[in-house]
Amino acid sequence: MKKLVLALTGTALLVAAAVTYTVSARHGAADAEPAAQLTLAPGRLLFRDTATGRVGAVPLGDPQAKRQLGDLKCDRFAVAKQTAACLAVKPGTLPAVTEVRVLDDHLAVRHTETLPGTPSRARVSPDGKRVYWTLFVTGDSYAQTGFSTRAGLYEADTGQLVKTIEELPVFVGGNRYFAADANYWGITFAPDGNRFYATLGSKGTTYLVEADYARYRGKTLRENVECPSLSPDGKRVAFKKKVADGVWRLAVLELGTLEETALAESRSVDDQALWQDDGTILYGLDNAVWAVPADGSGTPRKLVADAASPAVTG
Amino acid sequence: MYIAAGRTSDLAAGTDRAPALKRVSANVVALGAVSLVTDVSSEMVTAVLPLYLVLGLGLNPLQFGLLDGLYAGATAVVRVLGGHLADRWRRLKAVAGFGYGLSAVCKLGLVAAGSSVAAIGVVLAADRTGKGLRTGPRDALISLSSEPETLGRSFGVHRAMDTVGAFLGPLVAMAVLALSLGSYPSVFVTSFCVAAIAVLLLALFVRDRPGAVDRAAVSFRAAAGLLRTRDFRRVALWAALLGLVTVGDSFVYLVLQRRWEIAATYFPLLPLGTAGVYLVLAVPLGKLADRAGRWPVFLGGHAALVVALVLLCGPQAGLWLAVVALGLHGVFYAATDGVLMAAAGPLIPAGLRATGMAVVQTGQAVARMLSSVLFGLAWTLWDLRPAVLVAAVCLAAVVLAAAFVKPVRP
Numbered sequence: 001m002k003k004l005v006l007a008l009t010g011t012a013l014l015v016a017a018a019v020t021y022t023v024s025a026r027h028g029a030a031d032a033e034p035a036a037q038l039t040l041a042p043g044r045l046l047f048r049d050t051a052t053g054r055v056g057a058v059p060l061g062d063p064q065a066k067r068q069l070g071d072l073k074c075d076r077f078a079v080a081k082q083t084a085a086c087l088a089v090k091p092g093t094l095p096a097v098t099e100v101r102v103l104d105d106h107l108a109v110r111h112t113e114t115l116p117g118t119p120s121r122a123r124v125s126p127d128g129k130r131v132y133w134t135l136f137v138t139g140d141s142y143a144q145t146g147f148s149t150r151a152g153l154y155e156a157d158t159g160q161l162v163k164t165i166e167e168l169p170v171f172v173g174g175n176r177y178f179a180a181d182a183n184y185w186g187i188t189f190a191p192d193g194n195r196f197y198a199t200l201g202s203k204g205t206t207y208l209v210e211a212d213y214a215r216y217r218g219k220t221l222r223e224n225v226e227c228p229s230l231s232p233d234g235k236r237v238a239f240k241k242k243v244a245d246g247v248w249r250l251a252v253l254e255l256g257t258l259e260e261t262a263l264a265e266s267r268s269v270d271d272q273a274l275w276q277d278d279g280t281i282l283y284g285l286d287n288a289v290w291a292v293p294a295d296g297s298g299t300p301r302k303l304v305a306d307a308a309s310p311a312v313t314g
Numbered sequence: 315m316y317i318a319a320g321r322t323s324d325l326a327a328g329t330d331r332a333p334a335l336k337r338v339s340a341n342v343v344a345l346g347a348v349s350l351v352t353d354v355s356s357e358m359v360t361a362v363l364p365l366y367l368v369l370g371l372g373l374n375p376l377q378f379g380l381l382d383g384l385y386a387g388a389t390a391v392v393r394v395l396g397g398h399l400a401d402r403w404r405r406l407k408a409v410a411g412f413g414y415g416l417s418a419v420c421k422l423g424l425v426a427a428g429s430s431v432a433a434i435g436v437v438l439a440a441d442r443t444g445k446g447l448r449t450g451p452r453d454a455l456i457s458l459s460s461e462p463e464t465l466g467r468s469f470g471v472h473r474a475m476d477t478v479g480a481f482l483g484p485l486v487a488m489a490v491l492a493l494s495l496g497s498y499p500s501v502f503v504t505s506f507c508v509a510a511i512a513v514l515l516l517a518l519f520v521r522d523r524p525g526a527v528d529r530a531a532v533s534f535r536a537a538a539g540l541l542r543t544r545d546f547r548r549v550a551l552w553a554a555l556l557g558l559v560t561v562g563d564s565f566v567y568l569v570l571q572r573r574w575e576i577a578a579t580y581f582p583l584l585p586l587g588t589a590g591v592y593l594v595l596a597v598p599l600g601k602l603a604d605r606a607g608r609w610p611v612f613l614g615g616h617a618a619l620v621v622a623l624v625l626l627c628g629p630q631a632g633l634w635l636a637v638v639a640l641g642l643h644g645v646f647y648a649a650t651d652g653v654l655m656a657a658a659g660p661l662i663p664a665g666l667r668a669t670g671m672a673v674v675q676t677g678q679a680v681a682r683m684l685s686s687v688l689f690g691l692a693w694t695l696w697d698l699r700p701a702v703l704v705a706a707v708c709l710a711a712v713v714l715a716a717a718f719v720k721p722v723r724p
């Protein structure tokens with residue numbers, strides 16, 4: 001009897017402690033700061049505020065200025081022209097389901113796609129017509145806790161959805177490549193809205209794939225190029241180069257000559273780089289947004305603290 | 315996942331389970347309750363950990379997968395150590411309790427570790443160590459608390475209760491995430507509180523090694539001597555050999571998904587299908603094992619897996635075949651997991667029970683890990699379907715050999 005009382009009391013206390021902690025976390029998460037109306041007006045640096053998960057903005061010319069926070073919450077964020085993309089895990093879904101939201105220039109939702117997986121990368125094509133993303137999907141891989149990636153895109157003008165580009169016919173050295181484990185990540189489109197690049201991973205090797213969207217076929221250019229990001233002039237690709245397991249360095253590849261330049265950032269970067277302009281590259285690292293010259297010179301410079309997923313309006 | 319609610323209320327109402335619960339010792343029910351509550355706690359964390367690491371901390375998930383596999387291997391060694399210490403100190407409950415306690419504290423460790431990947435690695439390793447330490451002594455306590463002729467039923471009741479916890483864990487995690495507006499630390503703190511309840515239940519209601527204590531010398535030599543007893547050696551070796559040709563769960567689900575094009579959203583529900591069947595059949599098959607012999611039921615479970623694999627790759631692709639295959643996968647678990655412990659128990663002297671059980675489990679676990687690697691290789695070389703068929707043939711061959719070549723006395 002005494003044991004029963006002890007057990008019930010102890011259980012009640014522990015449950016009360018758990019509920020108290022959980023409910024108080026709810027108040028901590030409630031945002032104190034009122035939401036500002038953010039727009040895609042030129043000359044702004046938008047990002048994910050890592051403390052609140054909300055989209056924040058600062059002037060690109062003065063990134064140290066006090067940030068404005070909108071009411072939109074995103075795990076990944078991207079913009080181009082008058083289109084923005086917001087990837088957010090749908091609350092209360094286990095395993096995770098991601099909402100891909102296509103937004104207008106006042107960050108109002110124009111379209112939503114709900115897809116399985118957790119957000120990894122998001123981008124908008126330079127013409128603002130396509131939104132593309134990479135999601136991590138569990139259970140696809142044969143390692144018990146393995147992840148695989150799934151890259152897809154949405155045509156904002158026609159409303160067509162490509163859930164995964166896995167079916168893209170790819171040629172390696174002139175021969176059609178087939179593999180059950182083909183995985184894509186990190187799509188990037190050229191200003192013409194047709195030529196695009198992505199990373200293909202298969203059998204332990206990663207390839208840079210150059211593809212034609214209208215003809216829907218691609219070919220590999222070279223190995224060990226992950227998360228490509230095309231420069232505004234369309235001639236270079238910034239990417240992360242694997243140097244060891246779980247260690248990547250930023251580099252820039254000249255597409256005409258396939259010549260590679262290492263950037264001045266010496267730390268490991270696991271992000272899809274973003275071109276601020278033809279000379280500067282932005283990326284997220286250690287909960288901050290950094291900038292580094294695209295020609296390998298200079299040193300990395302911290303632009304905004306407590307931020308990730310940078311996006312620049314032009 | 316939502317089958318859980320229905321099943322649990324069945325259990326509470328005790329429609330068909332009440333007699334079984336009454337006829338197993340109170341100590342087994344207490345251990346079952348401890349496992350149930352602990353599983354709620356650990357499955358909560360398992361469900362949110364990938365999300366937390368990838369979204370919360372921005373970790374690369376491929377790294378995480380690597381990390382995870384590594385620790386699974388380390389657990390195997392700790393398991394034998396836990397069993398041996400429990401036997402040597404004659405403190406099964408204390409060693410099991412330490413294991414449960416260590417895992418509980420690790421849930422708070424996840425909060426304390428913050429965003430340091432190294433610290434999270436250490437905490438996860440400690441968590442697995444706790445799990446490894448407690449398994450041998452706990453199963454030894456179950457077998458020492460039961461009449462030898464009802465061991466199958468006892469393990470069945472324990473495993474069924476354990477599975478209920480696994481069903482509830484993700485649901486509790488979802489509720490906490492919804493209530494806290496997506497706060498992962500809240501999930502970890504709640505998980506700690508739930509685990510602490512389990513430790514409390516263990517401390518209050520589980521009795522340590524009931525009955526007379528066997529004063530046999532417990533040394534590494536005595537433990538090694540176990541493998542010289544013919545029947546125990548055969549059980550351990552056959553279990554390991556069968557483990558080596560057993561196709562891992564994730565592969566089974568993958569074949570199901572590929573063949574029947576199950577949307578990725580529903581993919582995680584497949585393990586719940588297996589668990590549901592396991593939950594329902596654990597007690598009946600345990601009882602059958604007590605009557606018809608544990609070894610035949612254990613081998614029969616593997617035969618069910620062979621049939622499931624053949625169905626998965628056979629010429630027909632009706633949806634009902636997928637359901638039957640998933641059901642057979644559940645039968646495989648219900649007929650093997652607890653039943654193996656029930657078969658091994660009586661072959662081990664009481665003083666060495668925890669060590670002996672840990673040895674059998676470790677052999678099986680290591681073999682299954684190896685099998686995953688081999689199967690992954692076969693898959694890459696030959697593609698999925700031929701690999702599964704070859705695995706099914708190998709498994710059938712080993713089952714037949716285990717039944718006829720060097721059989722274990724029932």
